Amino acid sequence: MMQTLRYVVSRDVLLAMRRRADVATTLFFFVIVASLFPLGVGPEPKLLRAMAPGILWVAALLASMLSLGRLFAEDYADGSLEQLALVPEPLALMVIGKVMAHWLVSGLPLVLISPVIALQFDLPAEAIVTLLLALLLGTPLLSLIGAIGAALTVGVRGGGVLISLLVLPLYVPVLIFGAGAVDASAMGMDASGHLSILGALLLLGMVLAPWATAAALRISLE
């Protein structure tokens, strides 16, 4: 079972590494969106510092959502998704593997670059550490929730726009607690409450989302 999981993860990561431009696109999307806000609202440092947690989280949300299309669509197009569904291991396991790979190539780089962006917004050091932790807890959750939307829209016309309508409302709790944690930390308060809720949501997502995604995939593959 673990071997199958490892195989699915390494296959997806390998496929992504063969097309590094796709990975870089998501990352640069995040950087560009975050950089557009100061141009829009003006270079006032105080204002930017107050807006930074929200901006970074919304940018992370959008970047994570944009890369969801690749999660199942290509495998569906070349038929390997159906082969995965035929493997005598639970489909939810394959989903976990694919989601892990998705997070490794689209979530993790984003987490790693976020301190640099946070410096541009002049966030204090403690807030940057909180941001790192919150993104570390939150981005896997985004991939897990997004996988449900991606599985539901596999092979559906207009899937790209539809997926945002399905997934973004479900992202809201992550956004509230993720940005809330950074906000609290920037104001010198304890962020552990927000982080604990994010962690709890992540655990809940890890238990329920793969199962829902597998059910959605089975419906899409009929």
Added chain:
Amino acid sequence: MKLNWFKYASPVTFYPLAGKLIPGFALAAAILTVAGLYISFFVAPTDFQQGESYRIIFIHVPAAWMSMFIYIVMAGWAAAGLIFNTRLSSMMASALAPTGALFTFIALWTGALWGKPTWGAWWVWDARLTSELILLFLYMGFLALHAAIDDPRRADRASAVLALVGVVNVPIIYFSVKWWNTLHQGASVSMTMAPKMAATMLLGMLVMALACWMYSIAAALARVRCIILEREQQAEWVANLAKEPT
């Protein structure tokens, strides 16, 4: 006598049953609406803090209740459709969605109308308002996913999964008042505490809630009849129905 619970699970038998039920529920909705509006405009006293503008709660609160309740019922039907693989359950789910979305919209709209004189703003980013807005997005997602998939059975099942995922959001809406302590006043009606409002106000609100309830049932049944006819247009009984003189 042995009751056959599944007799009306088939569209063929449910279609005439729904036809017979609709006038009753529609009539009840009409009577309750008239009674509820009478109580809310002429019987209920003027609020000493908010003046006459508070009267919008007689439609706002029932609509907000219905918007959440219908989502849960819809998810229940969707789940039944997934589990028992019954066509009618999924049809009920998709028949309820537009009514639920309508009530969500009414709740938001009337809330804005109430907020302007009371809070001095059409919209505030309060937890409950925001959750209600997200509920509207969830309804829109359900409808959009259903519309995007051409095969009706697959559309039913895919949107059922989405409804079940979204139902996680409904308790968050309900408990958000406790989670975030914000502008919105606490729940006005509670089961455990004695109601803080005048008895006639409460009565008016409950009558209006019942009226909304009856309306929702009548509207959903009318819509499900259309859906049944649309989906079963190849079936023999629909062809016979069309031949019958009305």
